[in-house]
Amino acid sequence: MIAAAALCLLAGLVPPAASMDVAGRALVQVAIVRQAESSTLVAAGAIRVVLPDGKRRPLEWEGPLSLTPRVGGLKLADLRLPTETRLEPQEGASIKVGADAHRGTLILRLDPGQTVTVIEEISLEEYLEGVLPHEMDPDWPLEALKAQAVVARTFAYANMGKFRKDGFDLTADTRSQVYRGVTAVNENVRSAVRQTRGEVLGWRGELLHVYYHSCCGGRTEDVAQAWGGDPKQTPRPLRGVKDPWCQGTPNHSWRAYFTWSDLMSAIQEKVGLPGPLSSLKIAHRDAAGYVLSFAARAGRRTVSVRSSDLRHSLGAGELKSTKIRRLVPKKKGVEFIGGGSGHGVGLCQWGTKVQALKGRSYDKILLFYFPGSVLSVVTQ
């Protein structure tokens, strides 16, 4: 446990949350259904509907409620509602949307294209409970989940309002962080969020824009190398570190085989090839070992192929990362020998798990992956 005195306060340096609840807690608005033709809601417990004049009335309905657009508003089962309507689950109640149960206020909204969007408004700390089990195994050691809670919280604050023009703060998918309400939340997850309440990573008095990934394969990546930018400008905590901790974990080293025909069609999704593909070589790689581009020989020409494009076309699950150590040409295809899983920037989750199993605390793990950063507390 880190002493409270060692925590620095990041007052007023974080982007403002959407709003606050009566207890002064930061609220976040997450889109859980976007521009759908319809959605099905199932209420469990007492739910109140907020009417346009601000009056609340109980939602009395058993079984699934179908939410659909109508001209000039929304329809929920046989209720005709205005273009934006709030549903408030009371203490202990929840609303299932699709497969997931939600305890926050749901904002039902009619989109301009006659589709429906469902946004959940929830306190940021409860939101994190709904993120953690889908971004890390909820049965991993507590210190690993606490490190994940701090990076997920820092990420959420840093991206707060990113989708404001669409009418909410964050999406519930990988464009933000995967969020699925109270589904899969366990005591381990609740403890990890509670024991790190309000804690974020700062750098020079500001919020650090953090990232995380599954496994770095031995060295984490410089953020500027991963997404463009001048590496000289990279803040020290995001330059990448040598990571001995994830060695021996499932995706630290891997082999993947692709036929010439798979490779050719993947390359052609992005670049035209003047003839059949006859060879593929690594052209450039960065200091952390990630391949930046390949040289593809086709006909009489050599074409440059960006590794991120090739990974995208082959599928991120098929080619786990662009950290490719060697290519081994075979008769009918190429074997890729590589390491790691994901983009490699920031916290390495498998390395985090191993550090936690060896008894290292979450603050030490965070300072290992983000050297020079300061564990801070958000005050609003």
Ligand SMILES: [Zn+2]
């Ligand atoms: Zn690692």
